[in-house]
Amino acid sequence: MTDFIVNWIVWGGYFGIFLLMALENVVPPIPSEVIMGLGGIAVARGQMEMIPLLLWGTAGTTAGNVFWYEIGRRLGYARFRPFVERHGRWLTMEWEDVERLRTFFHRHGGWVIFVFRFMPTFRTLISLPAGMARMPVWRFLLMTFVGSVIWNGVLAGAGFYLGSRYADLDRYVGPAGIALTVLALGYYGYRVITWTPRG
16 A cells, blocks of 8 residues: 555655545545655655645545535435434434434534544544535535644654654554554444444
8 A cells, every 4th residue: 555655646746645635535445644644754855845745635635525525415414314214223323313413513513523633533424414414615624624734734744754764654554544443343333233223
């Protein structure tokens, strides 16, 4: 995975960063930690500049999240109800949960989007309920961009610090990403097995 991303970055430059970060939010197995970390290494080597790297990377992150926001907005709140009632076990939720989530987003949606940009597992998934709750587009874009540019800055800064030792970045970030994914899947499996309808 690292060699693929390095080659893409070398070939595509800032636009390659944009595409990879957009795909990372649509196809989660492509890790943003490695993408921006290697971008930071390129900055340390003099092959890129930090500000354009952060702007292009964050633009890609925002574009990928808009994809899920738009799906949620088009699906809509009411049209989601039959799906929830039919597949409640696999979603581990009931329609009452969706209603509470919708109310919560209307009251606190802005800061929720911002905070979730720092959570590896949920920073993309949160865009779907934001679209379903029809959060104002300008607020969604603003909070997504601001939160993402901070997170991407941390990742790129780590890569810059490591310099040419990108193997160290992959050695630690890769296992951490896998561990988080395993924990998330394990928790989901536990929820599915133990979930019971309130009714």
